[in-house]
Amino acid sequence: MPRTSRKASSTGVYHIIARSKKRLFVSENDTDFFFNALIKYFYNSELYAYRLEEKSVHLVFKTNGNVNSVIKPFLTCFARYHNRTYLTTGELFYDRFISEPLESIEDIGNCIIFLHSKNSFITSLGEYTNGKLYCSTDYIERNFGIDNIINNRTPVFFHDDYAALSDRELKAYILFAFSKNKKELSYEDKRIILECTTSKSNLAKTRVCKIFDINSSSSRAVKKEKNKPLQSQNRELSVWLL
Numbered sequence: 001m002p003r004t005s006r007k008a009s010s011t012g013v014y015h016i017i018a019r020s021k022k023r024l025f026v027s028e029n030d031t032d033f034f035f036n037a038l039i040k041y042f043y044n045s046e047l048y049a050y051r052l053e054e055k056s057v058h059l060v061f062k063t064n065g066n067v068n069s070v071i072k073p074f075l076t077c078f079a080r081y082h083n084r085t086y087l088t089t090g091e092l093f094y095d096r097f098i099s100e101p102l103e104s105i106e107d108i109g110n111c112i113i114f115l116h117s118k119n120s121f122i123t124s125l126g127e128y129t130n131g132k133l134y135c136s137t138d139y140i141e142r143n144f145g146i147d148n149i150i151n152n153r154t155p156v157f158f159h160d161d162y163a164a165l166s167d168r169e170l171k172a173y174i175l176f177a178f179s180k181n182k183k184e185l186s187y188e189d190k191r192i193i194l195e196c197t198t199s200k201s202n203l204a205k206t207r208v209c210k211i212f213d214i215n216s217s218s219s220r221a222v223k224k225e226k227n228k229p230l231q232s233q234n235r236e237l238s239v240w241l242l
């Protein structure tokens with residue numbers, strides 16, 4: 001079956017997710033090589049944010065060309081280094097990397113905030129507080145303000161591969177994203193969850209209603225909320241599965 005072509009971003013900005021079959025960063029030499037490769041392959045692009053996990057890499061960057069022409073050689077270079085260093089063979093990353101077009105300033109800001117919203121191995125957050133290294137902090141300052149990016153912890157949901165999760169896994173993940181640890185959710189909790197998870201994701205409203213036992217009146221209330229201008233919706237949700 002032929003692969004579908006990647007969606008191009010009208011802004012040229014993408015959120016990239018590359019997931020690995022193995023631990024990516026075993027020593028400091030691995031992270032040093034990774035950042036040196038960033039310099040080598042992103043010289044014609046603007047890197048805005050990154051997040052390095054044990055088995056995944058997230059990047060937000062802008063390119064004037066084809067996203068494949070930047071990311072593919074970059075990941076190939078790191079994979080060859082990793083196999084050579086640890087005497088392994090075969091693919092390091094799962095299948096194709098994921099590229100999500102970020103079509104607005106709001107999407108870009110929400111994505112960067114998400115990358116810094118959890119503890120991880122390494123994020124670009126320190127670059128905004130300690131000076132420019134690899135990222136274009138001038139762009140962040142000009143469009144969002146450094147303080148807003150650092151202090152904003154509102155979760156925002158975009159879509160990834162939610163369909164691969166069971167209802168139980170999806171419920172646990174959404175509750176984690178909203179920091180809801182209580183057993184019984186209030187009407188307002190359910191209303192916000194339904195509004196956020198269905199307004200900017202590929203999750204079906206009927207599935208969310210079933211998982212959280214949300215009745216039809218809550219569903220109708222959310223429908224009215226969706227008709228409001230985007231700027232009036234103060235809560236959004238963006239979660240990429242890691």
